[in-house]
Each structure stands twice: as structure tokens, then as C-alpha cells.
Amino acid sequence: MKIVVTGGDGFLGWHLRTRLRALTSHEVIALTRRDFSRLATEARDAEAIVHVAGVNRGTDAEVEKGNVELADAVGKAVGASSGAPRLVFANSIQCGSDSPYGRGKAEARDILATAARSTGSTFVDVVLPNLFGEHGRPNYNSFVATFAHAAALGQVPDVQDRPVEVLHAQQAAQELINGVDTPGDATVEPAGEPTTVQSVWQTLQDAYRLYRSGDIPPLTTQLDVDMFNTLRAAMFPHAYPVRLTVNRDQRGGLVECVRCHGGQGQSFVSTSLPGVTRGNHFHLAKVERFLVLRGRARISLRRLFHEEVVSFDVSGDEPTVVDMPTMWAHNITNTGHEELVTFFWTHTLFDPNSPDTFAEQVEREANDT
Template sequence: MTRVAMTGARGFLGWHTRLALREQGVDASTVAVGQEYDLDSARQAVSGSARAVHLAGVNRASDDEVRDGNVLFATQFAEALRRADEPPSIVSYANSTQSINGSVYGEAKLRASEIVRSAADAVGATFEDVVLPNLFGEHGRPFYNAVTATFCHMLAAGERPAVVQDKELKLLHAQNAADLLSGGIPLTMQPSLEVRDTVSGLLSRLEGIARAYAQDEIPDVSDTYQRDLFNTYRSYTFDTRTPITLTRHADARGSFFEIIRSHGGAGQSSFSTTVPGVSRGDHYHRRKIERFTVLSGQATISLRKMFTDRVVEFAVRGDEPRAVDMPTGWSHKIQNTGTDTLYTSFWANEIFDPEKPDTIAEAV
């Protein structure tokens, strides 16, 4: 598979799906829908793709806008499929568990599924109806995408969220949803990736994560749900908690400072020397937690949020130690900008597995 066509590429789930595709070495062709829809452009984007993924939808608007918007997007996507010179062999649709609850949004998602399925059948493609529960993940839009995004945003801002209605949630991290939609993992794995929690339980976990990170510590990330919640939370703290200033103690004997305190889970520490003018990195992670700390010398750490031009740079020095935690979905590198050898400590929350490195080459 070399190319996937996708609607909703600029949305929350679209961003995560593009991260997953980039790891697979697959290009994503954007299919614009709504007011930006152009049949010829959409047809060309879909034609020749191995898979077409329909993500675009409307979930926060008036009843009419929700109903009409979801049906319109599905109709436009279906038209592009039917008109493609070389239709994809697989069509994947991001459906919702709400499609059976009788709500306006649920009925709109169900109708959109029927429209896309009909077009897939017409062109001889396999239709995958991926029914997704509540999604959470990095850079979700608070007060819009999900309660997790709202809680993270408020906690990062020092506010205290309140549980208005406590109920059980079925949750799925957006990177897992992206793998399902992009064909990175089989749909049969979805039940094992979903997590059940209550609204109050979710908030309690996030409050514990926020307390630990406020002390510059890594919370317990020994299970994947906790790790994914931590990665989600810290995506809302990047501008305020980065870099982390470390306390350096120095006397006639030399100097000492702590690099990291981690409350649980695996971990691996590494050390490198880098000659002046040379950089290391130029990659991103989808799930791995990674911390850079300069021990001696001076450097610039550069980070770029994937699929954007936003680059953030931090000047760091060994005699004024500051740690930088690399946000997931951001390409990053460190460059020796001094005249002496650069000594750097690298910490990751998992032991490196060459079969599953979660280190995807991408220039900052």
C-alpha cells in the first residue's frame, strides 16, 4: 500500500491517522468535502489509492446542520468513489457507537454509513464499518471532541473540573483508532484496545497525572491506558511546562542534579556525545515518552508538530540544566551549538525494541 485517500485529514482523528500512515510509509491524499468539495479533485485523489477512509463529519451544531452535514459529506465521498477511474479495494468509514442510540447525530452517522457502503459495493470494494467509541488523544479540542480533552485542558490551566453526570465510558486512544482505520491492525483487535472507565474515574486518573507532572515527575505509565492518558494530558502542557528547570547543586567537588523521577513502568536511559555542529534526532514518536537532558555543553532542541510549520526551539546548557519532554506526534532533534563536545542524557519509558521502534524518521 503506497497511498490512502482520506476525508477529514485536518481534523483531530485525521491528524492521528496521518501519523499512523506516515509510520507505514504511506502517503495520504486529501479529499475535501463540504464547501471545498470539487468532484474532479476528489475523484483524482481517490483513484489509484489502495484504501479510502471517510473521517469527515459534523458532531457539534444544530440538529439540521448535524443531519445535513454528515449526509452531504458521505454523499460527496461516495460520488468520488463511484467516479474514480481506479477505485480503491478497501473503503473504511469512521462510524460511532452512537449510531444506534436514536439521536440526531447517531441517525446521521448511520445514514452516512449506508451511503458509503452502497458506493463501496458499487465499485467492488470491501467496506469496513469501524464503529468507534469515545476517542481521546493528543491535541483534541476541549469542549468539542471529548470529555478527556476538556478535563486535560482545564487541569493544565490550573482549573478544577467537575463531574456533572457520572457514567461509564468506553474509551479508545486515537492512535489505536488510526491503526484500525488505516489497516495497520486488524479490526478484530478493537475490543482488546478499548477501555472502560467512569467519568469520575477518568478525572481521578488525570488529576493524579497532573499532580505528578506539576512536580516534574513522570506518573506511573506501566499500563497502556495510563501512558496514553499521560501523553494526552501533556499535549496540553507543552507551552507551559517545557522546558523543565532542574535544580543543580554545585560545590568544590563538582555538581549534581536529578534527571528524572518515574513512578512506574519500564524505562531505558542512554547517553551520547555529539561534536560541535552535529545534530541527533529528526524523528517522531506515536506513543513513546522521551526526555532529553543536556549534561554538559550547549545545544538547541527543535520540535515541529507534524503536518504543520510550527517549529519550537529551546536553548539548553549543562551548567543550567533543563529537561525537554518530547510530545508525541512532534518531530524533534538536538544540535550541538557550542564549541565543546555535547553530553546528553536520553530517557524513554520503554526498552527499545528494534522490531517495534516507534521512532519514525521525519526532519524537523
């Protein structure tokens, strides 16, 4: 199926693309604000359009009018298409509120619903609560992104406590994917995780205090894991690699590879001959740790749909850990002249039915969209 995603380089758009890449074989055309002029052309033979692009910062007029104009462009593209592409809208719980954003989202919803009806297509309105997740922009996408970056920099943000529901962007992305397959018109209102603003800050701050020295905080709930992965993204790459303390005496040395304060995990060790590369995959949620015990290696990583490759040269002579950020392709190459011995740890037990491991070369291919 050909799916056009508007706002493909935004926070939710990026998460949606990573999930589509991992879990489906759909042809995904990601459109950014810079190439929105291609929308009508790409929509001609599209089977679905997921409208994620939006405006949530600017003057009152820019926010309200901007969301309406984006929806109007999508509606016109649908009307000019040769088929009847299904429309899925990434809406907000603020839709309909008496604010520029709320009014703009409500009018955008109505425009899209009308466009779908006019072509005999279907419209799925996905009404999302407060989103958070890896690579959110501080002071822009969500208060969680702001808090995560503050914790990563050792800062204390202004915390105004209130009850709040939060939903990880990968869960939101799955709801949008489900919308592509939903028969008929529908309004979907996924529930977030109930918490408070103060609790979110405390969770991130406590996790940082443990993790800055390499300890793994308690990962007993999915919200714990999602918050930790959000924090790790804010800390990457400036906080890595993490140097470990080698305790030495007359017998030799001892290194604590993983100190986990709660949850489960699995450890394993691999050997690699000189020049051998392992990995070239990514994970959606799994926390994975690399630690070279003997030999020399280069650990390389690339965020999905981005060009830059980040590399760390590590050695068993100076034990350091690099934890793989979620939704980054990564590999490890033996760059020495002897056998490489590497310790790996993941926060979950391996499940062959749901391995959360998806092939992706670190070196970006020319057709990677």
C-alpha cells in the same frame, strides 16, 4: 497503494496520517473540508478511501445533514472513479441513536455501503467508542481533551461521573488501516478500555501534580501511557522547559535527572561535537526526555504535517528538561564551542524489533503531505 483520507486535518484524521506515515509506504492524499472539491479527482485512481470527516458540533440540522452530505460526496466520487476503491468508514457507537448525530451517521453508513456495492467494491464499517489522544480540542473532540487541558491549566472541570469506554486515537487509526486490508465487507467494533469519567479526571490530575515539577507519574499500563501523552500534549509548549533543582555543597552539585513513580525505563548519555545534530525522528507512543549536562544546545520540534518549529535553547549551566511530545519530529543541535553531553531517558526498554522511532526532518520539506 493510494489512500485518500477525508478529514485529514481533524483529530482522528491527523492521528491516522501519522500512523500511516510511520508504519506504511502508502501514498496518502489528505483532504480537508477546504479542499473537498478535489475528492472526485483524487478518487479516480485511489485504491482505498478512508472517510473520517464528520460533523459533531452545530445545530441539529447542521450535524445531521452535514454528515449525510459528506458521505454523499464520497459516494458520488466512488461512483465516478475508474476503479472500485475500498471504502472504510470511521463510524461511531452513537450511530443509529435517536439524535441528530446518530441519525446522520446511520444514513452516512448506508450511503457509503450502497456506493461500495454499486461499484463492486467492499465496505468496512469501523464503529468507534469514545476517542481520546494527543491534540484533541477541548469542549469539542472528547471529554478527555477537555479534562487534559483543564489539568494543564490548573483548573477543575465539571465532572459528571458515569461508566465509559475510551480508545486511544492511535488504536482507532490502526483499526482503520486494518480495514484497508480486510477482505470483503465487514463491521468492526473495537473495544475501548472500560473506566469512568471520574477515574479519567483523577488520573490526569494526579499525573499533572507529579509532572509539573518534572516527576514522571506511574506508567504501568498502556492506558496510563496514553493518558500521560495526552496530558503532555496539552502542556506543550507552554510548560517547557522544566527547570531542575541543583543541590550544591562543597563537593559540587547533584541533579535528579528522572524521578519515575512506577514502570520501567532506560537511560543513556551521548556526546556531540560542535554543530552536530542528533535526532530528526518522531515517536508514536514513547516518552523521551532530553537533559543537557554540559555545553549548549538547541532542541527543535515540529508537529507532524504542521509548519511551525518550536525551539528551546538549553545549557548544562542551568539544567532543564524537555520531554518530547509524541508525533512531533525533534532534534538536538550542539550550538556551543565545546563537546555537548546530553542525558536521555525513555519510559520503555529499547526493542530493536519495535523501536518506535521513525525518521522525519524537523525542517519541513516541500512535499510533506
